[in-house]
Structures are given as C-alpha cells and as structure tokens.
Amino acid sequence: MSYHQANNTSTQNLHSPYGASDPYYNQSTGYLSPAMEEKRRTRGVSNWIKFGVPVAILVIIGVVVGAVVGTRHSKDSTSPEAKASASAAASSASVNSALNALATGKFATATNSLYMMPIYPQVTDTSVFVSPTFASTAKASLTWPSETFTPAAPAATSVRPDRPRLIAPQYKWSVLADHISNDPYLSYWNESIFGNATTWFNADPIPYVYDGGNGILDPARQFKQRAKAFSYAYRMTNNTKWADRLFTEIKNVAGNNTGGWGPDGDKWNSNHFLDTAELSAGFGIAYDWVYDAWTDEQKAAIRQSLIQYGLSFGVQAYTNSSSFIGWWRTNTTGNWNCVCNGGLTLASLAILGDDTTGTAEQLLGLTVNNALNNCAGGPTSDGTWSETQDYWYFGTTGYAEMTSALITATGSDYGMLNDAYKLAGYSHMYGQGQTQMFAVGDTGPNKFSSTANSIFFFASQFNEPVLALYQRDQYDAPDPWSMFWYDASVQGAFWDGLPLDRSFDNEIDQWVSMRNTWTDMNGTFIGMKAGMNQGRQTHNDLDCGDFVFHAMGHTFAGELGDGNYNALDYFSNDTQESARWTYYRKMTEGQNTILVNKQNQDVLARPVILGYDSTNDTQGSSSDFNVSSGSTAYWYANITSAYFDTSSLLRGVRYINDRTQMLVQDEITTSQSFQWRMHTNATVDIASDGKSATLTIDGDEVIVSILSPSNAQFTKSDAIRFSSDPTPPEPDQPNPGVTVLIIEMDAGTYNLQVLFSPQWQNGPSSVTPPSVDLANWSLTSHN
Ligand SMILES: *[C@@H]1O[C@H](CO)[C@@H](O)[C@H](O)[C@H]1NC(C)=O
Ligand SMILES: *[C@@H]1O[C@H](CO)[C@@H](O)[C@H](O)[C@H]1NC(C)=O
Ligand SMILES: *[C@@H]1O[C@H](CO)[C@@H](O)[C@H](O)[C@H]1NC(C)=O
Ligand SMILES: *[C@@H]1O[C@H](CO)[C@@H](O)[C@H](O)[C@H]1NC(C)=O
Ligand SMILES: *[C@@H]1O[C@H](CO)[C@@H](O)[C@H](O)[C@H]1NC(C)=O
Ligand SMILES: *[C@@H]1O[C@H](CO)[C@@H](O)[C@H](O)[C@H]1NC(C)=O
Ligand SMILES: *[C@@H]1O[C@H](CO)[C@@H](O)[C@H](O)[C@H]1NC(C)=O
Ligand SMILES: *[C@@H]1O[C@H](CO)[C@@H](O)[C@H](O)[C@H]1NC(C)=O
Ligand SMILES: *[C@@H]1O[C@H](CO)[C@@H](O)[C@H](O)[C@H]1NC(C)=O
Ligand SMILES: *[C@@H]1O[C@H](CO)[C@@H](O)[C@H](O)[C@H]1NC(C)=O
Ligand SMILES: *[C@@H]1O[C@H](CO)[C@@H](O)[C@H](O)[C@H]1NC(C)=O
Ligand SMILES: *[C@@H]1O[C@H](CO)[C@@H](O)[C@H](O)[C@H]1NC(C)=O
Numbered sequence: 199m200s201y202h203q204a205n206n207t208s209t210q211n212l213h214s215p216y217g218a219s220d221p222y223y224n225q226s227t228g229y230l231s232p233a234m235e236e237k238r239r240t241r242g243v244s245n246w247i248k249f250g251v252p253v254a255i256l257v258i259i260g261v262v263v264g265a266v267v268g269t270r271h272s273k274d275s276t277s278p279e280a281k282a283s284a285s286a287a288a289s290s291a292s293v294n295s296a297l298n299a300l301a302t303g304k305f306a307t308a309t310n311s312l313y314m315m316p317i318y319p320q321v322t323d324t325s326v327f328v329s330p331t332f333a334s335t336a337k338a339s340l341t342w343p344s345e346t347f348t349p350a351a352p353a354a355t356s357v358r359p360d361r362p363r364l365i366a367p368q369y370k371w372s373v374l375a376d377h378i379s380n381d382p383y384l385s386y387w388n389e390s391i392f393g394n395a396t397t398w399f400n401a402d403p404i405p406y407v408y409d410g411g412n413g414i415l416d417p418a419r420q421f422k423q424r425a426k427a428f429s430y431a432y433r434m435t436n437n438t439k440w441a442d443r444l445f446t447e448i449k450n451v452a453g454n455n456t457g458g459w460g461p462d463g464d465k466w467n468s469n470h471f472l473d474t475a476e477l478s479a480g481f482g483i484a485y486d487w488v489y490d491a492w493t494d495e496q497k498a499a500i501r502q503s504l505i506q507y508g509l510s511f512g513v514q515a516y517t518n519s520s521s522f523i524g525w526w527r528t529n530t531t532g533n534w535n536c537v538c539n540g541g542l543t544l545a546s547l548a549i550l551g552d553d554t555t556g557t558a559e560q561l562l563g564l565t566v567n568n569a570l571n572n573c574a575g576g577p578t579s580d581g582t583w584s585e586t587q588d589y590w591y592f593g594t595t596g597y598a599e600m601t602s603a604l605i606t607a608t609g610s611d612y613g614m615l616n617d618a619y620k621l622a623g624y625s626h627m628y629g630q631g632q633t634q635m636f637a638v639g640d641t642g643p644n645k646f647s648s649t650a651n652s653i654f655f656f657a658s659q660f661n662e663p664v665l666a667l668y669q670r671d672q673y674d675a676p677d678p679w680s681m682f683w684y685d686a687s688v689q690g691a692f693w694d695g696l697p698l699d700r701s702f703d704n705e706i707d708q709w710v711s712m713r714n715t716w717t718d719m720n721g722t723f724i725g726m727k728a729g730m731n732q733g734r735q736t737h738n739d740l741d742c743g744d745f746v747f748h749a750m751g752h753t754f755a756g757e758l759g760d761g762n763y764n765a766l767d768y769f770s771n772d773t774q775e776s777a778r779w780t781y782y783r784k785m786t787e788g789q790n791t792i793l794v795n796k797q798n799q800d801v802l803a804r805p806v807i808l809g810y811d812s813t814n815d816t817q818g819s820s821s822d823f824n825v826s827s828g829s830t831a832y833w834y835a836n837i838t839s840a841y842f843d844t845s846s847l848l849r850g851v852r853y854i855n856d857r858t859q860m861l862v863q864d865e866i867t868t869s870q871s872f873q874w875r876m877h878t879n880a881t882v883d884i885a886s887d888g889k890s891a892t893l894t895i896d897g898d899e900v901i902v903s904i905l906s907p908s909n910a911q912f913t914k915s916d917a918i919r920f921s922s923d924p925t926p927p928e929p930d931q932p933n934p935g936v937t938v939l940i941i942e943m944d945a946g947t948y949n950l951q952v953l954f955s956p957q958w959q960n961g962p963s964s965v966t967p968p969s970v971d972l973a974n975w976s977l978t979s980h981n
Pocket of ligand 8: 314634669753754756757759878879936
C-alpha cells in the first residue's frame with residue numbers, strides 16, 4: 199500500500215474550504231474565471247485507495263473474517279480446519295449463511311487480499327454448480343412479482359401513482375424480506391447496509407470538506423451513501439429514528455445545522471457539477487423512499503433546499519449560455535454526463551407533482567434527451583468505457599441509476615438500454631485480471647458510492663445471468679441498489695461456459711484479455727492494449743502497446759496508475775504539446791511498451807489489430823480448472839502510427855506452454871535508438887550475461903529472458919524520468935518500490951522476443967518456444 203499512500207498530495211487542502219490555500223478561489227467575487235473554472239473542473243480527486251479500500255477492508259473483514267481466514271491458507275476451503283476456524287470467528291447470521299453456502303460449494307468467499315478479489319473455493323464436484331440461468335420456476339420464492347405499471351405512452355414527466363418511484367417500487371419492498379431470508383447474498387448485503395447505517399447513525403453529520411481540485415465530491419458522495427442507507431433502514435423497519443437521523447443529515451448539507459455547511463449561495467458547488475448532482479440524487483432518494491414518514495413541512499423544506507442548491511443550478515447548466523457549469527452537456531460521452539443527468543433526473547422524478555415551481559418538469563424535458571446523446575454513448579461499441587476501466591464505475595453507476603429510475607417511475611427507458619451497455623458488463627469482467635484491474639490510464643477518485651453493482655442492473659435488463667453471478671461475489675456487492683437490481687432467481691457458476699479470452703476492437707480502445715482460469719487468483723492473466731491516444735476525456739496515457747502480466751497471485755508487470763489530479767495542467771488537453779504528457783505516469787516512458795528516441799508516442803496514433811486467435815477454451819462448471827493441452831491465445835497489433843522515426847512496429851503477445859508462460863514480441867524498424875520498458879513491483883535480479891532477469895515478489899519468481907536478438911541485454915532503473923525529459927509543471931510523485939526492466943537497442947530492424955516464465959511450485963517447468971514471425975503466428979506455431 200505504500201505506493202498509494204505516497205500519492206496523497208492533496209490532503210493538505212482538506213480542512214481549508216475556500217481558504218487562502220486554494221489558489222483558484224477568487225476572494226473578492228467568490229467565483230472563478232472561466233479559465234480557472236476549466237482548470238478546476240479538470241483538477242482532481244483524492245486517491246480512492248485512501249478512503250475506499252481501507253474502509254472496505256474493515257467492513258469485509260469485520261463481517262466475513264472467519265470465512266476468509268478459513269479459506270485463505272488452505273487450498274481446500276471446505277476442509278474441517280477451515281470451517282472450524284471460520285465458525286470460531288463467525289459472529290453474525292450472515293456469516294453463518296455464507297458459511298453454510300460455502301460448505302455446499304455454492305458461495306465464493308469475499309476476499310481480504312490486497313486487491314480485494316474473491317477467493318473461490320476449489321470444488322471439483324461439478325454437480326454443485328449449474329449453468330448460469332434465471333431459474334424463475336425453480337426458485338419461485340425468489341422471483342420479483344411482475345410489474346403492473348406499464349403506461350401505453352410513457353413520458354418522463356408522467357410518473358407512477360404509488361411510491362417509491364425511484365429504482366425500488368413498493369412491489370419489490372413487499373417481498374424483499376422474504377427474498378432476504380431465502381438468499382445468503384441478500385441476507386449478507388442487508389446486514390452490511392444495516393451495519394453501515396448503524397455506524398453512520400452514531401457518527402456526526404458529514405463535515406464540509408472542500409478539496410481544491412475535487413470540490414466537495416467526497417462529502418457529496420458520502421451524503422448520497424447515507425441517504426441510501428438510512429432510507430433503506432427506514433423502509434425495512436418502519437422505525438422513524440432512521441428518518442429523523444436522515445433529516446439531520448439533510449438539514450446539515452442544506453446549511454441549516456449550527457455552523458452552516460459551505461459558503462452561502464452556491465452551497466453545492468455547481469462549478470464542479472458532479473457535487474451538485476450527487477447531492478441532488480441523495481435528496482431525491484431520501485424524499486421518495488421516506489415519503490410517508492416526512493411531514494408536509496419536512497417535504498417542503500427538502501424540496502426548497504434541493505431546488506435552491508441543486509435543481510436551479512441544473513436549469514442554469516442547461517439554459518444559461520454564459521454559464522460554464524453545464525460544459526458536460528455537449529460532446530461528453532463520459533462519466534460526467536451520466537452522473538450529472540442522473541442526479542438531476544432522480545431528484546426531479548422524486549419531487550415531480552409536489553414541485554409547484556415547474557423546475558422538475560423543465561429538467562425532465564432536458565436530461566433524458568441529453569443523456570441519450572451523450573451518456574448512452576459512454577461505452578464504445580465493444581462495451582469498453584472509453585475513459586478507462588476505472589471510470590467505468592462512475593459512468594455506469596450514473597447511467598444505471600438514471601435508467602433504472604426512469605423505468606420504475608415512468609415505465610420506459612427511452613432508448614437508454616443499448617447493446618454497448620449490454621457489453622459493458624463483460625468489458626468490466628474481462629478488465630479484471632487475476633489480482634487487480636487492468637488499470638490503464640487514470641485510476642481515479644474514491645469509489646465508495648460508485649460500485650460495480652450497475653452490473654446487476656445489466657444482468658436483469660439484458661437477461662445476462664453471468665453478470666449477476668460474477669458480481670455477487672465481489673467485495674463491493676453490498677449496496678441498497680443491489681437489493682433491487684439483483685434477481686435472486688439467478689443460479690449457476692458465472693464461469694461455466696465462459697470463454698477465457700476476449701479481444702475488444704473498437705478503434706478507440708483495442709485491447710485483449712487472456713487468462714488460464716476464472717476462479718484462481720494464482721492463475722495467469724495477460725492484458726495488452728493498442729487503441730487511440732485521444733478521445734478518452736483526457737484520462738488516458740500515451741500507451742499503445744502497454745501490457746500487464748499477473749501470475750501466482752501477484753502483478754509482475756503492472757501500471758503506475760493516476761498521477762496527481764491537482765498538479766498543474768494534468769488535464770490540460772490531449773494534444774501533442776499538452777503538459778499532461780510531461781508527467782512520468784502519463785508519458786510513454788512510464789508505460790510497459792516501446793519507447794523510441796526517449797520521445798512520447800504520437801497522440802494521433804491509429805493502431806490496427808492484425809491478429810487475434812484463441813483455442814476458445816471455456817471453463818467448465820468446476821471451479822478447479824486446468825486448461826487442456828495445447829490451449830493458447832495470441833493477439834498482435836500494428837502500432838507503427840503511434841511512433842515517430844519508426845517505419846514499422848508490430849507488437850504481439852501470446853501464451854506459451856498451456857498458458858503458463860507469456861511471450862512478448864516486437865518487430866521494429868526504426869531510425870532511432872529505442873527501449874523496451876516494463877514496470878514491476880518485483881525485486882529484479884539481472885543475470886551476469888544480461889540475457890535474463892529474475893523477478894521476485896513474496897518469494898514467487900518469474901524469469902524473464904530475451905530470446906532474440908542475441909546481442910540484447912537487460913538493464914534496470916528506478917521509475918523516474920530521464921534528466922533529458924522536459925520538466926513538468928509540478929514534480930512527479932515518487933514510485934517507490936517500482937523497478938523498470940529495460941532493453942536498450944540502437945536504431946535498426948529487430949525481432950525482439952521476451953519470454954516470461956513463472957516458476958511454479960509443483961507446476962509445469964518452463965519451455966523455450968521457437969522463433970516465429972508475427973505474421974506466421976498461429977494456435978500451433980509455438981508448440
Ligand atoms: C496461492 O498460492 C499460495 C502458495 O503459493 C497459497 O498459499 C495460496 O493459498 C493460494 N491462493 C489461492 C487463492 O489459492
Ligand atoms: C436485515 O438486517 C438487519 C440487521 O442485521 C436485521 O435486523 C434484519 O432482520 C434483516 N432483515 C431481514 C429481512 O432479514
Ligand atoms: C459501507 O461503507 C463503506 C465505507 O464507506 C463502503 O465502502 C461500503 O460500500 C458500504 N457498504 C454498504 C452496504 O453501504
Ligand atoms: C411497514 O409498514 C408498511 C405499511 O404499513 C407495512 O406494509 C410493512 O409490513 C411494515 N414493515 C415492517 C417491517 O413492519
Ligand atoms: C433550511 O433553512 C432555510 C431557511 O430557513 C429553509 O428555507 C429551508 O427550507 C431549510 N431546508 C431544510 C432542508 O431544512
Ligand atoms: C448566467 O450565468 C452567468 C455566469 O455565471 C451569470 O452571471 C448570470 O447571472 C446567469 N444568468 C442568469 C439569468 O441567471
Ligand atoms: C462535438 O463533436 C463533433 C464531432 O467531433 C464536432 O463536430 C462538434 O463540433 C462538437 N461540438 C461541440 C459543441 O464541441
Ligand atoms: C504495484 O502494486 C500496486 C498495489 O499495491 C499496484 O496497484 C500497482 O499496479 C503495482 N505496480 C506495478 C508497476 O506493478
Ligand atoms: C494544451 O495544453 C498546453 C498546456 O498543457 C497548452 O500549452 C496548449 O496550448 C494547449 N493546446 C490546446 C489546443 O488547447
Ligand atoms: C475462436 O473464436 C473466434 C471468435 O469467435 C473465431 O474467430 C475463431 O475462429 C475461433 N478459433 C478457433 C480455433 O476455434
Ligand atoms: C489441475 O492441476 C493441478 C496441479 O497439477 C491438480 O492438483 C488438480 O487436481 C488439477 N485439477 C483438475 C480439475 O484436473
Ligand atoms: C502498419 O501501419 C503502417 C501505417 O501506420 C503501414 O504503413 C504499414 O503498412 C502497416 N503494416 C502492416 C504489416 O500492416
């Protein structure tokens with residue numbers, strides 16, 4: 199974790215809301231110039247690791263520590279010792295349910311691994327798993343009743359007669375307790391939500407914390423989280439203590455508690471509209487879910503503050519051409535459009551009918567069409583979130599909340615449900631490696647109110663049971679949304695019949711995901727990308743050809759992730775001269791690819807995938823899975839257009855030796871010297887002849903060897919810039935513990951082949967494959 203902790207450079211701003219330490223606040227006017235606003239909106243967010251993971255670890259460990267400890271040290275998770283140790287630590291009903299399920303091999307345990315990946319019990323008895331399906335007849339007690347609100351001519355301004363309207367209509371609440379008592383997942387999630395609600399009940403209201411670049415997004419998201427949890431607890435118990443506590447929180451962010459909250463006027467920070475949108479969404483949920491407990495005075499107060507600090511700024515964003523705050527309305531197929539329209543839509547749907555100002559109605563006439571033109575295009579045609587895998591979380595959460603609320607409140611999705619979102623669930627699954635996400639580009643802000651649970655919504659809406667089966671074992675599954683998006687009639691093993699590999703081929707993204715198993719984090723994973731260096735809302739790196747490699751439970755070739763979002767010009771633009779590309783983590787030098795002449799790649803790159811094939815293995819129903827003999831996959835791309843001074847560069851990657859080894863191959867002709875570079879957290883020991891290097895993490899080893907050309911040798915360095923690089927506007931963050939493995943070559947034509955050979959304990963020994971040109975690669979060319 200030290201890598202992440204080194205990154206928290208923005209924390210000094212945490213307690214200086216609008217203070218002198220905020221260089222972008224104009225003390226005299228209280229507002230920012232458009233140029234300053236542009237800077238501020240594009241400036242950053244604190245590292246999600248800082249808040250997200252430590253808290254999540256506490257929650258998970260607190261609840262399922264027994265199950266995790268019990269399975270972690272034993273290959274056989276259902277062994278008597280594992281169960282005994284687990285039950286000794288078990289203290290709550292949900293743990294018992296989980297363990298009961300685990301004992302029958304049906305419930306993968308949540309994980310306490312560094313990367314928060316599930317640890318699946320290795321079960322060979324295939325009869326305990328069935329093919330993924332929504333088995334409505336087999337489990338009638340877990341099926342939602344059918345919906346009766348289906349207007350013939352739906353309109354966004356015409357809502358269902360009963361409440362709640364948003365996401366969770368009464369017909370679902372009516373059967374939820376029954377579902378909870380019949381399903382270990384729902385039971386565990388219910389208990390987790392109550393656990394958080396209880397913690398927050400006893401905590402102080404959320405403090406106003408203004409973070410220079412990120413505005414008040416963290417407190418806004420915390421408010422939304424509490425609004426969801428308190429509202430849920432109220433509806434599940436009818437106990438008005440939850441409504442009362444929620445109203446304290448509402449008054450707090452409306453500035454009505456002692457001490458106030460934020461500046462007068464633009465309290466919800468419309469300059470950084472995500473903040474306004476998330477607070478509005480929280481108000482909408484609270485208003486709607488707790489409707490029958492609010493007095494008329496409370497309802498009026500909630501509406502009044504919501505319109506004053508939230509929705510009226512939404513109207514400004516849409517209608518005031520001299521205002522900057524609605525920049526996200528135009529040409530923004532990224533998370534901002536989904537989150538901003540989502541928040542305005544939830545809030546407007548909630549108060550529609552009670553709102554006598556016409557604001558809600560006006561906004562609903564604007565947000566749906568705008569989201570269709572922007573948010574609906576968030577994923578590319580192959581389902582990849584163009585802003586990177588990490589922004590998938592924010593974008594799909596905003597999208598799913600908005601679409602789900604429109605469906606429940608008004609009876610239509612208005613075309614928001616499209617094929618790209620159907621595929622978006624799979625791009626997320628394939629983007630998760632064995633140990634962590636294939637984290638290209640920026641890995642951004644706190645995720646605590648944006649989970650991967652949109653995937654439950656996709657599963658139900660697109661009839662894709664695999665997606666629900668996958669997500670229900672993930673650490674972030676507990677969430678009020680999950681209680682309603684998850685269809686508990688789902689059964690089976692997500693991996694049963696699921697292909698191991700997938701190539702994603704939209705010109706913006708172009709990437710491949712390959713693995714040897716879906717259910718053992720000690721397995722192997724390869725990710726490689728080509729794609730464009732622009733068109734990603736400036737969240738990408740200059741990284742055509744970048745790859746990662748996971749094996750034996752570790753990331754041996756990995757990403758440096760996001761830089762400091764608050765650093766000057768970090769998000770300036772994605773042109774060649776942008777200062778963004780002077781930061782080490784964003785420049786080509788900081789990626790696992792070829793670096794020609796120590797220069798950045800061309801931002802106008804248009805790579806082409808030239809070859810992809812796979813033996814197309816699918817995992818069977820057993821979670822203990824070994825690929826069959828001859829199993830392999832390969833992928834290669836023409837990334838010439840990403841380089842200057844280079845007449846050809848084809849880069850490929852493939853599995854060797856039944857997916858236990860990896861070969862990276864570059865066929866290059868360049869008029870400049872170049873480097874092959876790769877970043878690793880491993881200790882790197884280069885052999886005396888320079889032909890191989892041993893990478894070691896926690897005693898596990900991968901030997902990396904140069905097969906060709908014969909005169910090439912490894913060197914290594916720290917992950918720091920060359921002294922000849924242009925100076926960035928602000929210093930880079932350090933990358934402690936990271937070593938760059940390098941092969942440096944003179945100008946010329948080469949076929950560079952680098953073999954990665956994990957040293958498996960009790961596993962297969964390594965082989966040395968033949969040399970084959972990329973053009974002649976086939977599924978059998980390296981046998
Ligand atoms: C991974 O392998 C290590 C031994 O190398 C073992 O201790 C650990 O339990 C394994 N993890 C899983 C999830 O099987
Ligand atoms: C949900 O969790 C709470 C807190 O543990 C518990 O009191 C309640 O009975 C649970 N609901 C159901 C339906 O099991
Ligand atoms: C509980 O709170 C933690 C910390 O904010 C969060 O990560 C987690 O998602 C929450 N879970 C639920 C069920 O609200
Ligand atoms: C809460 O009140 C509603 C409406 O009166 C009722 O249908 C529901 O059963 C009650 N729930 C609980 C947990 O008492
Ligand atoms: C906050 O106080 C203002 C001024 O008294 C009032 O108009 C508004 O309705 C209050 N809002 C809430 C949520 O209490
Ligand atoms: C439109 O926005 C500008 C810039 O923020 C502001 O000065 C002006 O008052 C706004 N117009 C209206 C009608 O609110
Ligand atoms: C939106 O993008 C399109 C296509 O790139 C471009 O033609 C158009 O000018 C852009 N519109 C705005 C307002 O930036
Ligand atoms: C180093 O480990 C961290 C997790 O602690 C991971 O996020 C990062 O990607 C790794 N870096 C490299 C270069 O593998
Ligand atoms: C891009 O940003 C750089 C600063 O990082 C600036 O010098 C350049 O003018 C900007 N280009 C465009 C087209 O905005
Ligand atoms: C594997 O699947 C891909 C995509 O469906 C197909 O193009 C290819 O021919 C298949 N290869 C084999 C060996 O079955
Ligand atoms: C997979 O291979 C491992 C190691 O060789 C072996 O222990 C295990 O039994 C195999 N599993 C299956 C399902 O063949
Ligand atoms: C690779 O792309 C370049 C243009 O960027 C093109 O000139 C070259 O012919 C391509 N090579 C192959 C093998 O497709």
